[in-house]
Amino acid sequence: MKFYVTTPIYYVNDLPHIGHAYTSLAADVLARYYRMRGNHVMFLTGTDEHGQKVADAAAKRNLTSKEHADSMMENFHDLTLKLNLTNDGFIRTTDDEHKRIVQELMQRLWDKGEVERRSYSGWYCTPCERFWTEKDLQEGNCPECSRPVEQIEEDNYFFLMSKYAERLEQHIVDNPEFILPESRRNEVLGFLRSQPLQDLCISRPVKRLDWGVPLPFDKDYVTYVWFDALINYYSGAQYLAPEIFRLVARNLDENEDGGESLQLEGARNPSDVHGESHQLKGARGPWPADVHLIGKDILTTHAVYWITMLMALELPLPKMIFAHGWWTIAGAKMSKSLGNVVDPSKVVDKYGNDAFRFFLFREVPFGLDGDFSEEALVGRINTDLANDFGNLASRTLKMAENYFEGKVPSPGMALTDAEHDLKAVAEGLPHKVEDKLRVLKFQKAIEDIWRLLTRANKYLDDQAPWKLAKDPEQAERLATVMYNTLEALRILALHLHPIMPDATQKLWQALGLEGDLDTLDLFTNAVWGGLKPGTELNKLDNLFPRIDTKKKKDKKIKQEKKKVQPNNLDNIEKKKDDGLINIKDFAKVELKTAKVLEAERVEGSEKLIKLQVDSGEAGQPEQTRQIVAGIGKAYTPEELVGKIVVVVANLKPAKLMGVESQGMLLAATGDDGEPVILSPEKETAPGLRIK
């Protein structure tokens, strides 16, 4: 099977921002996923370098258009490296090979009578590079950018797009997944049904704009930038296709006279694509695209111009066009003038590539608009990645190290419902994820994967290996529990790899597994029980260190404290001589429930354990604090994670053995003199006030 995914090629008139990163990352997730499903994959991205906008941007910098494009494309190319994209090619519309193919296709359209020369007068918007009719205009201005338009009369070349209107509409009706999401499909159908489709002007006279691909049949004109740009999807599939596609094509050539075909699975024969025959060299390569990923801003150019053009060229049509939603900042469009453009490189430098990728696809359903904020990103990192994922990995591996000398234990034969349950969730996962990713429901796929993650965390909490470890008779049960949790982690690493390639590869190695996850087959590897007992496990650094949101808040609190009047009675300590305190005094002590997120021993101390606890108000963003407690002789760090405890939340921070404690954990002293932690009688949320 093959899978070909594209991103828009980005204009080199500006710098990349998180919107560009979003589309490219979505393509990368798909490319990685389909590679892991055994497909020959092609993933293409690149830059759109011709046209008026680029020529204008170059003129502003006193550079030639090519000099400008050469320097600006670097920013987009660098971003592919920063985001760890696995694109197979990076196409530039100034590549000689691309220009040659544009000319080849334009000549074909001309020869087939799909293009006509006409005298034309109309309203032209220079920044949008589009002609408008009188009735399109809004208050005399361009309906797209609201800028003034000018009346232009000239001869131009027109693609006879109108004659494909019916066929296009029928194709969209017959193929419900051709344009996704459905709202965008309806938008295109609405557009086609509301007005007759016009022919499209596809040339610009050189005297007005010379920065473009010359028309092969008239040297006084260049190709309209959108026509040149859209062809990248086809031209790139010819000259930038990974070697494997060329091998397939070569093998087919050698076997043309009826010898046994060496055709790889899914590689296409020129005559069996959509039942149409076409002669272009390399047609047995990745074409047609399986998914064109675009933003909702460029839907018409793709769903209407590009598709009718392919129809006219008699080339196979792409399988799907997916137009995703828009990222805004505090509800506003990103723009230089507002100064709110978010540079994806900076986000990656600060929070890591995996966290950025995860956030983009977890936070907002692909297809809908979303608002980007650092606060929301940090929330996801601390909750989903540090608490749920990182924690499961680190506590499981730590326990395996402590209880089984860092080796995968051999599970016992006796399995309980808990194991059957965990296994069933894991076994259902590959097909669930496949169903979601087929229609690009990234968020839903992540939710499915998280179901296994949550189940594994619960399994660990319920089975409490730290308790089993204390009882030699439970040795077999302990091995079973640890084996199953490690196995769940292995399945999680496989499924999360396309979304978080770095963290999952680290986890894979920590599980003692070999190979590059990118090259492994997902379905064969995701069979439950793949982990071999006896495998040496490796150390794992914290996959997603928690981001301290407290420092910022402390600063705020300090500033507010300064405002408190010194003669405020509430701030004056009153001495009591009877040893009793009144209710007001008690009310000053802020007691809260808190959830233990992480726990580890303070180095060099038998007694002290350092805890990260969430003491946030219920329903509010998480508030984490570090508490050092002298409970190390009675409790192991592993058994503390997940527990709801009671803390004094407004105690002045103090240092214990050099480690800061921001509060106190409440514990009673048991009969044996050892501490017994206080917990609410029923399972409660963290952050509840105790009064």
Ligand code: ME8
């Ligand atoms: O339109 N949110 O290039 P372009 C989400 N060269 N995605 C966004 C976004 C945002 N705020 N802003 C941009 C062009 N994008 C043409 C394309 S293709 C043959 C030619 C993404 O640099 C989204 O994918 O303006 C959008 O479609 C694309 O960047 C536009 O990039």
